[in-house]
Amino acid sequence: xxxxxxxxxxxxxxxxxxxxxxxxxxxxxxxxxxxxxxxxxxxxxxxxxxxxxxxxxxxxxxxxxxxxxxxxxxxxxxxxxxxxxxxxxxxxxxxxxxxxxxxxxxxxxxxxxxxxxxxxxxxxxxxxxxxxxxxxxxxxxxxxxxxxxxxxxxxxxxxxxxxxxxxxxxxxxxxxxxxxxxxxxxxxxxxxxxxxxxxxxxxxxxxxxxxxxxxxxxxxxxxxxxxxxxxxxxxxxxxxxxxxxxxxxxxxxxxxxxxxxxxxxxxxxxxxxxxxxx
Numbered sequence: 001x002x003x004x005x006x007x008x009x010x011x012x013x014x015x016x017x018x019x020x021x022x023x024x025x026x027x028x029x030x031x032x033x034x035x036x037x038x039x040x041x042x043x044x045x046x047x048x049x050x051x052x053x054x055x056x057x058x059x060x061x062x063x064x065x066x067x068x069x070x071x072x073x074x075x076x077x078x079x080x081x082x083x084x085x086x087x088x089x090x091x092x093x094x095x096x097x098x099x100x101x102x103x104x105x106x107x108x109x110x111x112x113x114x115x116x117x118x119x120x121x122x123x124x125x126x127x128x129x130x131x132x133x134x135x136x137x138x139x140x141x142x143x144x145x146x147x148x149x150x151x152x153x154x155x156x157x158x159x160x161x162x163x164x165x166x167x168x169x170x171x172x173x174x175x176x177x178x179x180x181x182x183x184x185x186x187x188x189x190x191x192x193x194x195x196x197x198x199x200x201x202x203x204x205x206x207x208x209x210x211x212x213x214x215x216x217x218x219x220x221x222x223x224x225x226x227x228x229x230x231x232x233x234x235x236x237x238x239x240x241x242x243x244x245x246x247x248x249x250x251x252x253x254x255x256x257x258x259x260x261x262x263x264x265x266x267x268x269x270x271x272x273x274x275x276x277x278x
Contacts, residue, residue: 204259
């Protein structure tokens with residue numbers, strides 16, 4: 001099922017309204033429903049007011065407490081699953097300021113311990129040289145660029161926290177994408193090779209021509225196994241539903257099996273860097 005961005009914003013409001021309607025239809029107060037669900041009345045109030053995003057488990061508990069019919073429960077759960085997906089459009093992010101996005105990412109990196117990155121077309125900021133970071137933000141409003149570059153580079157410190165583990169899978173297109181001049185790109189590729197030797201980092205390379213199975217590819221990141229993001233040119237989608245996250249983990253595992261690691265990966269990187277220097 002295709003989900004439009006405006007659906008993602010609207011679904012949370014619809015879910016809140018539907019749960020409130022079902023409670024009133026059942027003749028239950030918030031206090032009585034809370035007792036049935038072993039949930040606080042204030043939490044139910046926040047959910048019904050669309051001020052808190054309920055988990056799928058929360059919704060299941062509420063539906064049991066409401067004694068909803070199987071048909072109604074299926075309808076509500078389908079809506080809840082859409083509400084667990086969040087669309088972050090690029091225009092809004094730029095309007096709010098690129099620094100807000102950097103703060104959000106830094107927060108995710110601080111609270112997560114296991115990271116999986118599949119990079120289809122470009123190198124992520126965590127692995128980027130200053131020149132690459134600046135080039136990646138060149139389309140941003142000039143007044144936001146300097147601060148965003150500094151924040152993006154500062155976030156790279158998380159790579160040296162040995163309590164965290166990172167797996168980066170980069171396609172050949174992502175590594176060799178000519179965002180910066182060849183001599184600078186060679187240095188960027190050297191940085192990838194260097195980081196691949198760090199104990200808490202696994203860096204895999206997927207050469208062009210590698211078969212990755214059916215379906216369209218896109219850049220995505222999985223934080224632990226609790227949240228995932230998929231990046232599009234116009235914005236990003238945030239997934240919180242465990243089924244979506246597990247599907248991305250399985251997809252990542254398949255890509256991981258096709259990737260080159262260790263010395264094999266570094267041989268490719270060295271060859272590509274030398275090609276840039278020539």
